[in-house]
Structures are given as C-alpha cells and as structure tokens.
Amino acid sequence: MIESLLIANRGEIARRIIRTARRLGIRTIAVHSDVDETMAFVREADEAFLIGPAPARDSYLRQDRILDAARKSGAEAIHPGYGFLSENAEFAEAVLAEGLVWVGAPPAAIRAMGLKDAAKQRMIAAGVPVTPGYLGADQDPERLQHEADLIGYPVLIKAVAGGGGKGMRRVDRADEFAAALTACQREAASSFGDARVLIEKYILSPRHIEVQVFGDTLGNVVHLFERDCSLQRRHQKVIEEAPAPGMDAATREAVCQAAVKAARAVDYVGAGTIEFIADASEGLRADRIWFMEMNTRLQVEHPVTEAITGQDLVEWQLRIASGEALPMRQDQLSIHGWAMEARLYAENPANVFLPSIGRLDHLRLPGALRIDSGVEQGDEVSPYYDPMLAKLISHGSSRREAARKLGEAAGKVEVWPVRSNAGFLARMLGHPDFLAGAVDTGFIERHADALVGSGEPGEQVLQAAAATLLPRKSPDVWTALPGFRLNAERDHDVFIEVGNKPYRVRMQDRQPDVRAENGVLFLDGDAWAIGVPRAGQGGHGQGAGDGAIMAPMPGMVIAVSVAEGDLIRRGQPLIVIEAMKMEQVLHAPFDGKVTELKVAKGSQVVEGSLLVRIEGES
The missing domain is CATH 3.30.470.20 (ATP-grasp fold, B domain)
Incomplete structure (x- = not known):
C-alpha cells in the first residue's frame, strides 16, 4: 500500500480522499489556492501547500506547481479526484515520469476515451452500440449543417473534447443550426481549448x-x-x-x-x-x-x-x-x-x-x-x-x-x-x-x-413568517402588529415583510412548525428574510422595468453587442456575462435607445451593478 498521497483537487472530493486515506494509514498532502487556505480539506490534511491564486488556471491546473509540491512533501502518489486534471493524459504522464504513482486511468485510456468522436469509433470496433450521428473530421460549418440535415432534427451538437454539458446544444430546426454551432464552438474553445464538435441524433425520451x-x-x-x-x-x-x-x-x-x-x-x-x-x-x-x-x-x-x-x-x-x-x-x-x-x-x-x-x-x-x-x-x-x-x-x-x-x-x-x-x-x-x-x-x-416556483412567498411561508414575527416588538405597532381598537374585538391581520416586500396576512389559528433565526425563516429547504415594515418605508430599487439592466451574477463580460445611442428592439441580445464557465445572455426588455453603457468586453462585474440603461420609445 502506498504510504503518502497528494490530492490534486479541492472541496468535498479532497476531503473524502483524505478521510479514506487516513483510515488506511496513508499520510495526506493537500494543495490549495490562496482563497482556499482556510477550507476544511486543507485543515484536515497532514500537510498543505499553497500553489497559486484563486483562478484554477493559476493554481489547480498548474501541473508544475502540483508536481513541485509532491517533490517537497515526499509524496509517493497523486490522486486527481474529479474535474481539473483528473482526465489530463499529459499530467498523468508527467506524474509517472516523476516516479510517482498515478491514482487514475492509464494515459493511453484517457486519450482513447477523451475525444468523443474517437471514443465512439473505438466502441463501434469493439461491438458496443453507439448513438447514430456524425463523427467526421471535416468541421466546415456547411458540412456540419449538411450532416445534421441528413440525421434529421432534433440533433445534439457536442464538443468533441467536452464534458459536464459544456459546448452542447440541442437544435430543433435547420434554421437554428448555424447560431447553435457558433455558440457551441465558442464555449468548447473556452472550456477545453478545442472547438471541434460532433453531431448526434437527439433522443426525444x-x-x-x-x-x-x-x-x-x-x-x-x-x-x-x-x-x-x-x-x-x-x-x-x-x-x-x-x-x-x-x-x-x-x-x-x-x-x-x-x-x-x-x-x-x-x-x-x-x-x-x-x-x-x-x-x-x-x-x-x-x-x-x-x-x-x-x-x-x-x-x-x-x-x-x-x-x-x-x-x-x-x-x-x-x-x-x-x-x-x-x-x-x-x-x-x-x-x-x-x-x-x-x-x-x-x-x-x-x-x-x-x-x-x-x-x-x-x-x-x-x-x-x-x-x-x-x-x-x-x-x-x-x-x-x-x-x-x-x-x-x-x-x-x-x-x-x-x-x-x-x-x-x-x-x-x-x-x-x-x-x-x-x-x-x-x-x-x-x-x-x-x-x-x-x-x-x-x-x-x-x-x-x-x-x-415564482420566487414569491406562498401562503404557508406568509403564515410561518407572521407566526414567527408576532411576538416581536415593532417600531410601529399601529401598522406592523395585530390591529388594536378600543371597545372592539382584536383582529388577526398583521403587516410583515418577506423578501423585503410588504404583505398583509390574515393569521390562522393553526400555525406551522418552522425555524427562524436572526431575521431569516427556514421552511422546506427555502430561506426567506423576514421582518416588520417601518412606517414610510419606500420601494426596492431599480430593475429592467425602468430600463436599468443590472448584472444578475458576478462574472466577466465576454460580449457586448450594442453601443451608446443604438436603437434596439425588445428581446435583442445586449451583453453576455460568464461566471463559473456558464454564459448568461441579457436581452432588451423593450424597444428603445441605449442611453448608458457602463461595461466593455473583458469587464469584471459584481452582482447588482448597472451594465446598460435603455430609454423606451415615446
């Protein structure tokens, strides 16, 4: 049995490998980026090495730094976990060339199965049934369109070097193929450094x-x-x-x-x-x-x-x-x-x-x-x-x-x-x-x-929030707590806020059993900020309805298709943001004119920041 193991990964899989290795009496070494320094897998390993800054390309994908950590730690083997370098034949070969044990598939097998088209051709030769499709080397867009037409729609475009759903699109009609192909090739090149695709018959069930x-x-x-x-x-x-x-x-x-x-x-x-x-x-x-x-x-x-x-x-x-x-x-x-x-x-x-x-x-x-x-x-x-x-x-x-x-x-x-x-x-x-x-x-x-769901609280959530907030003192008892009238029966309406929106709730006799902590209600896996409204409290900010297009997530702007002064139509693509290798296309909410453009291609944006403002047609 190997005696020392470096885990070239992070998060839950690194933690799982560490725990199994420890049970077998194997010393474990973690590698980590600077933002992962305090994570659980780093603390639980016997030894840990910083290998670079947060972006994976500068840390978890740096083969040289991982191998250097293996040398310094005296590791006998490297386990790649999944993701990152786990299916990288060159890294597997580099590990073996160092005289280390590679806890993974042989490099030749990784290569044989790494490219979807070559893998399918090998399976055909081995007598394993494969999905009907086009696996050819000719990547001319017209040839790919022709093959898709022959297969019959719907078809699936897939990155040859792909995985995890990256570089993959379903196409239902011939006139949608060209745009889908361009998007697949761009995503495949970004994620895998290889823009080649194959075409498969899409299975309807x-x-x-x-x-x-x-x-x-x-x-x-x-x-x-x-x-x-x-x-x-x-x-x-x-x-x-x-x-x-x-x-x-x-x-x-x-x-x-x-x-x-x-x-x-x-x-x-x-x-x-x-x-x-x-x-x-x-x-x-x-x-x-x-x-x-x-x-x-x-x-x-x-x-x-x-x-x-x-x-x-x-x-x-x-x-x-x-x-x-x-x-x-x-x-x-x-x-x-x-x-x-x-x-x-x-x-x-x-x-x-x-x-x-x-x-x-x-x-x-x-x-x-x-x-x-x-x-x-x-x-x-x-x-x-x-x-x-x-x-x-x-x-x-x-x-x-x-x-x-x-x-x-x-x-x-x-x-x-x-x-x-x-x-x-x-x-x-x-x-x-x-x-x-x-x-x-x-x-x-x-x-x-x-x-x-709609993202709005249902009746069960409102009842739970009301029951949770009822005992709390409100800054304005006349609007926020159950009504009070001299010489009249006490009513059961309360005014509350859920998700920063005001609601009037008619209290029911039977209240749900829920947990709330520090102004947050937890119910059936969902979480809601709850509170009581203050008198005169205003609105809740701007959104696409007033022409302000905000960043829905933090990430990088990878495409900008408009400029200030442009006239645009409802549904027109404006900006594409990428985060965690996922693209989000932002569209115009109505016809109008671009009056402000706050970002350019390559800009890093935070969630909620203004990207572009549109003035509607009069």
Whole structure:
C-alpha cells in the first residue's frame, strides 16, 4: 500500500480522499489556492501547500506547481479526484515520469476515451452500440449543417473534447443550426481549448444510464452495476440514483456487460464510468441503449454505488494503484436496496439558477444521512469554482423509502445569505411523477413551474413568517402588529415583510412548525428574510422595468453587442456575462435607445451593478 498521497483537487472530493486515506494509514498532502487556505480539506490534511491564486488556471491546473509540491512533501502518489486534471493524459504522464504513482486511468485510456468522436469509433470496433450521428473530421460549418440535415432534427451538437454539458446544444430546426454551432464552438474553445464538435441524433425520451467499472493491473475488469442520472438541468446532473428505475435483470446484464467490454477495449485500470443514452419511450430495452462516452475518473455520484454495494470506491482506487488485485470478483458483488444523491448547489432557482456567492453565515445540514461536503459555516463560496456545497446521500430498502429520506433531508437544509437549491430538490423528490419513476432528461424542464416556483412567498411561508414575527416588538405597532381598537374585538391581520416586500396576512389559528433565526425563516429547504415594515418605508430599487439592466451574477463580460445611442428592439441580445464557465445572455426588455453603457468586453462585474440603461420609445 502506498504510504503518502497528494490530492490534486479541492472541496468535498479532497476531503473524502483524505478521510479514506487516513483510515488506511496513508499520510495526506493537500494543495490549495490562496482563497482556499482556510477550507476544511486543507485543515484536515497532514500537510498543505499553497500553489497559486484563486483562478484554477493559476493554481489547480498548474501541473508544475502540483508536481513541485509532491517533490517537497515526499509524496509517493497523486490522486486527481474529479474535474481539473483528473482526465489530463499529459499530467498523468508527467506524474509517472516523476516516479510517482498515478491514482487514475492509464494515459493511453484517457486519450482513447477523451475525444468523443474517437471514443465512439473505438466502441463501434469493439461491438458496443453507439448513438447514430456524425463523427467526421471535416468541421466546415456547411458540412456540419449538411450532416445534421441528413440525421434529421432534433440533433445534439457536442464538443468533441467536452464534458459536464459544456459546448452542447440541442437544435430543433435547420434554421437554428448555424447560431447553435457558433455558440457551441465558442464555449468548447473556452472550456477545453478545442472547438471541434460532433453531431448526434437527439433522443426525444432520453434516460441517462451509466455503469461503474473498475479494472486492475492484472487484467481483471468488473462492473458495480448501473446508476440513473437522468434528472439534469442544462446537462448537469442534479439527482442520481442506483439502481436505475425500470431496469430488468436481462437489460441490466446486457448494459453492464457492454460497459465491461468498453473498458476492456482500452485496457482500463482504476475507476471509470461508461455512460449510455437510452430511448425510454417504450421503457428500458437493451436494443435502445447506446454508448455515449466514458469518464476516465471517479464520478461525483459514486456514493450511490457505494451505498448499494457496500464498497468504498476510493479505497478500491488506492488499492489498485498500489498494485493489488480488485478487492472483489464479479460474482461477489450484488445490489442491496436503493440509493439516491442530491447535489446541493449555491444557486438561486428563482433567478434562473444563477450561482450565488458570498459568506456562509448560516449553514445547517441534516445529520440523518450521509453528507459529503467541502464547506462549513463561515466559509466563502467563491466565483472561481463549481458552486456545489454538498452531496446529500440516502439509502433505503426501496426507491420510495430512499426518496422520502432524501426529500426530508433536503427540506431541513438551512443556508443563508447564500442562496441554495434545497427547496427545489425537496419539491422534486416529492413530485408524483418522480416517485412513480417517470423520469427522463426533460423532467425538470417539463415541471419547472412546480419545482422552481415564482420566487414569491406562498401562503404557508406568509403564515410561518407572521407566526414567527408576532411576538416581536415593532417600531410601529399601529401598522406592523395585530390591529388594536378600543371597545372592539382584536383582529388577526398583521403587516410583515418577506423578501423585503410588504404583505398583509390574515393569521390562522393553526400555525406551522418552522425555524427562524436572526431575521431569516427556514421552511422546506427555502430561506426567506423576514421582518416588520417601518412606517414610510419606500420601494426596492431599480430593475429592467425602468430600463436599468443590472448584472444578475458576478462574472466577466465576454460580449457586448450594442453601443451608446443604438436603437434596439425588445428581446435583442445586449451583453453576455460568464461566471463559473456558464454564459448568461441579457436581452432588451423593450424597444428603445441605449442611453448608458457602463461595461466593455473583458469587464469584471459584481452582482447588482448597472451594465446598460435603455430609454423606451415615446
């Protein structure tokens, strides 16, 4: 067994690796950027090295600095976690050239599966079914348009070097293809340094099925069954579960054996995931499930596989990297119960899921199930990295039991003032269609109104806020507390503020059981600022309604398509902001004229800052 391990990653995965390594008696070394110096994974490691400033390109993607930290610490091995350099063949080779152990896939396998077009061609040769599409080298826009026309719409444009939903667009009509292609190529070049794309037939009732595989250096390969990751938003997974709903034994055997065949085709070693797309219009059938891609690393959602198999996959990685055989044979592995994982993000669902950054002044996570988290109360959520706060993982004897446990846990999450998607998760886990197993990759979009809501407090929230505020003394008892009249019955109307907006509430006799702390109400995963209005209190600032276009999130301006004095039309794109590799296009709210332009391409902006002002047509 290796004796010392450097973790070339951050957050919850670094913390998870540290804890498993410590249990095995392995010394751990963390590397970190300057903004991560006080994070939990840095404190928990045996040793830590600063490798650069906050932007990942200057720290977590700096191979030279990571290798220098390995030399100085005397590390014997490097674990890349997931993301960053975990699927970088050049980094894997550099680690091996240093005489260190690489806790990951062989560089040749990373290269073989790293480019989606080449990977699919290899799978075709190995007899693994793949989705119909165009994998050619000719990237001329006219050729790509022609191939899309031949495949038939809808089609999916995907970055050849892509992952995580970056550089991916669905195109429903031929006249939309050119604009979608340009956006994909720009995003792919920005995220991966490679603008090439492939074209796939878009499956109208898609399910995302993936199989966990493991290989060792002795030529053994096993699978640890499948996961269903169909609940996605913008191609990013939100809830994952294992096993997959509706998967019968024969289909499971066919898909899992196809995954093993795919791993063997590239002489795979270590943890990997074979991802399939399934046409679920007639249920899950082996002849309607196709290879999509391989992730040559550990996946974010690996805890659900651990839960149903009883195995520690990080320990498997460390043992295999140390030259040991696979801990178990295929016939020793079986499925026990059902597991689900929900990704808790720092984002605001009511504001098109834009990232929410800042200090976690209040963070309370449920203790009744497994929590993998990289943050603690008092930590900062920065704009430089993925905004995931934690993974909530449940396990039960049945799918419904696992969903109930996870839904209850999501409803008990408390985050403030950073916004989170906990309430969104709780509503999703309790949705009748989800509980019935009627899921596909379009589930969230179809049910967005019910899952996201309007962002306005409902009656339950207002009643809870009123009940919480009633005992408090108000600066203006005539307007803020229950009415008082001489020689008259006491009425039950109260005036309160929720989310900085005033409301008049008729109190009910039965009050909900809720938690409130320091002027914040926590209810079913959502958080609301509450208070009592002061006499004469005014409005709440400006927005697009008065022509002021504000930054909806902190980030960088990557495109400006107007100038001062321009006449514009409602819906016209004005500015594109990028944060956390996500683009947000801001459009004109009405016809008018640009009277002020406060930013240029390359400007860094903070949330709420004025970008452009429009004067409406008279």
